C-alpha cells in the first residue's frame with residue numbers, strides 16, 4: 511500500500527484501544543478549529559503522546575489528540591493537532607494523518623487550516639474551498655503507486671454544492687504553501703498574488719499531495735483568519751487565528767458535518 515511500516519503498528523495500537531478496522535471519515539483540524547471535536551459523540555480521545563511512533567504537535571492552538579466517535583451515525587477520526595514542517599518534522603512525517611486515514615480505509619478525508627487572505631475580495635472569517643495548490647520549496651514524500659496528479663477542481667465543485675445546500679457560504683481559490691514559521695513579507699504577498707495565490711498557509715499542501723499519491727479522496731478548506739501581510743496595515747499575530755476561528759466555528763462545523771454526510 512506504499513505506507514511506512516509504522517502505520518500498521520499505530521493502527522494495531524489504536525484497534526487495541528477500541529477503534530474499528532474501518533472508519534467512514536477523517537478530519538484534520540487546523541489551528542483554532544479543534545472545537546469541532548466537541549461535535550463528535552461517544553468519543554474516545556487518545557493523546558498523541560500515548561501513541562507509539564506518533565510525532566508530537568508543538569504549536570499553540572493545536573491540542574494534540576486523536577478523537578474517534580460518531581457524527582450522525584458515521585464513524586469519524588479527527589486529528590486535533592497536526593504536524594508542520596516548520597516544527598522540525600520531515601515532510602514524510604507531516605503526512606502521517608493522511609497515511610493513517612488510508613490504513614483505516616476512510617471514504618473521505620476533510621482537511622482544514624487557518625490561512626492568510628491574499629485575494630483582495632476575501633474577508634476575515636471567509637471559508638475558502640481549495641481548488642488548487644501552489645507549492646514553494648516542497649518535496650514529495652515517496653514514490654507513487656502509479657503516475658498521479660492532483661486535481662481538486664471536481665471535488666471543490668461538489669464541496670461548494672454541499673456547502674450551499676446546508677446554508678454555508680464559501681469562497682474558492684488556490685492555496686499557496688509556504689514553509690514558515692515566519693509570516694510573509696509584503697513583497698512576498700504581492701508576488702504571491704501575481705502568481706495566482708488566493709490564500710497562504712504553512713500546511714495542507716503536503717497532505718493533499720500525499721492523499722493524491724496513495725489514493726485517499728480528500729478536500730481542504732481554509733478559514734481566512736487574517737489579511738496576509740501588506741493587504742492591510744494590521745500586524746499579524748496568533749490571537750487573530752483564534753478570534754476568527756471562534757467567530758466561524760459553528761459555520762465550520764455545519765459545513766464539515768454536511769461533508770461527512772454527503773461528500
Ligand code: HPA
Nearest residue numbers: 624625626710711712738
Ligand atoms: N501566512 C501564513 N500562514 C498563515 C497566515 C498567514 O498570513 N495566517 C494563518 N496562517
